[in-house]
Amino acid sequence: MTAYIIRRFLYAIPILIGVNIITFLLFFVVNTPDDMARMHLGQKRVTEQAIEKWKHERGYDKPVLWDSQAEGKNKITNTIFYQNSVRLFLFDFGRSDNGRDISYDISQRMWPSLSISLPGLFLGLFAYITFGLTLSFFRASYLDIWGVVICVMMMSISGLFYIIGGQFIIGKVLHLVPISGYDTGLDSIKFIVLPVLIGLVGGIGSSTRWYRTIFLEEMGKDYVRTARAKGLSEQMVMYRHVLRNGLIPILTGVVVILPLLFMGSLITESFFSIPGLGSYTIDAISSQDFAIVRSMVFLGSVLYIIGLLLTDISYTLVDPRVRLQ
């Protein structure tokens, strides 16, 4: 087991290097640092000195990949690629365009994101599994058919409409909770309720339908027939056998997004002005702050890879049939 985990860790390293190369290509090769300096300082009327100064402040005045003037080892290390990559791997994201420390911002902003996404995930799982199990219990009845029809219709509505509609009805018409904003401590609950609820409703369509399929697939298997043949009641079959086995694919599917919960959701957070990582990224995108976007891309990939790792481990824990190769 330990050897397997270590091997998986080692396998993650080349992938991270690949991610780093892709982001580097996107942010430094498609547009040279000169282009970016021009964009930030204004398109046309900008002096050479200003560009040089901008580049020097950020350390972008070095050669991109290979410094032919330097001696020995410095040929590689004294480049933008090396300097930036090493820093990313040490999780030192440097400074954003307005001079703030990105690592500090991230460490501050991940908690609000988590306070939305974590309850959303657990309440969602509970609700969707309940709905999915109910529909598959009453399979081929009118409840099931109409449930699926409603699911397909809910799937066809853009998530934006759920947010806009929810904000309008609950926040503006009924005045139950504030429309947007965030607070620290216990006061934050009234701000969290609405985004969590809307996230929950928005996911009903696809998740319920998917879980229903999983449960139905499980119900077609031989062990369920055996359980019924033994004379177990249908409720017993559902809870003891179908639910438990159906949970394997559902939970292992959830594990992969666990680390990504820190990143929050871009759309939800910007609609509800929650100072999490999602709105951080959105702000960076709209103000074209490349240092932040680049850090977020890298951080997101790291978290996703950790998620994949956790998935593999959870598979082996839940299902002993999975062999460790």
Added chain:
Amino acid sequence: MMPVIFITDGLIFLLLMMVFSFVWYARGQEHLRAPWRTVARSPMAMGSAVILFFYLLIGIMDSIHFHPQLENVNNEEQQYSTKILSLLDVTVTHLREQDEKTFSAPFAAHAYSKETIEVSDGSTLREYPRLNYGGAHLSDPDQGKTIDIILKSVVGVIIGLIVWCFVSSVIVFTSKCRTSLSFMGVVHSMLKKNNDIPWKVIHLTIGVVIVSLTVLLYLSNYYHIFGTDKVGQDVFYQSLKSVRTGLVIGTLTTLVMLPFAILMGLMAGYFRGWIDDVIQYLYTTLSSIPGVLLIAAAILMSQVYMDNHMDDSIGLAQRADIRLLILCLILGVTSWTGLCRMLRGEAMKLREMDYVQAAQAFGVSQFRIILRHLLPNVMHIVMISIVLDFSGLVLAEAVLSYINIGVDPSMHSWGNMINSARLEMAREPIVWWSLAAAFVFMFMLVLAANLFADAVRDAFDPRIRGA
């Protein structure tokens, strides 16, 4: 008229040609026809297909672009306007040109906000001014508007019914050519209860769509049926123009990613060894970057690139078009990995099959084996993923445009409509019509696509087919 072909236009027509040639090829192949016949038997799928067809029609009409002719003043050389219009623009000229000053509600005759109006005797008055076009034919909108709308709708319904009769009889005539039945005989067989193909549903859906289209179009001559937006543009026109954007994103993205996904997936599964390792590494790396962030980064960088390197001679419309294409490319890059992984798994299973082994024993070249023996046997997976991806992509466009990394802000799209309408939610009375229009148009397209996709999946998926 001087035709202009945008890059996405060209790709759309290429795609259409591919679809037509596939249909033509599939007609002769029983194993390809069988699953489609299953699709054709499903009433839900055929109803959705009719709706999709009408969307497609609007999209294609909007993809034929040209410079309109300028009026020839003094017998000189033919002059063309610098403006670029599409066939759809010309068809609904009244919608495009009848701009108001600012917001107005659906079917309104008065503007949304009060203005100072000068009365003939010199004094001024704060009042809701009459609209330039919406309800302008009415002398007293407070009195006769409801009756006028009802009357005009009835006229629209009658026109719609006539058009429907015409279209339906064309369909009957074309199917009459294949049978020996008379015209009424075909009608009778179509109305029979246990028909192979749900003709009743098809004709009914066509009728509903045509009638509602004609009513809307007829009414739009006299009113702004979905209101107008901040700059006074008709919202119905915007929604119609957005159809093309949605379709382009939904289809071209798939077209862009398919060759990569198919080739790489099959190669990885068939050759194994180092090729498999490289391809697996490639898609694991790509898929480990969260999609939205990769799209954001790529769109940001391409914007900077376009600003710095593109000629000023390229018009705004072309620029928006190139950005749309880039968006499709990036969406394609982020979405091919799932299909690639599935195809790899399938190819790994298929390469152990007897017929592939036999082909290898006969010395058939590797490339031919992939093309002749593997590709046709994974087509059902490809087909399912094409139709399943479509609705997700249409929805993704709205979200991406909302965070400004989607299509160009100058391009009509449902995402841009929602985005600009969202900022007006705080107004009193609330400006809801842009949202409503975007909602209705998007919902119908995505719902139809979802239902159609379900039918296609059920028909193609061998696991379900066997049961």
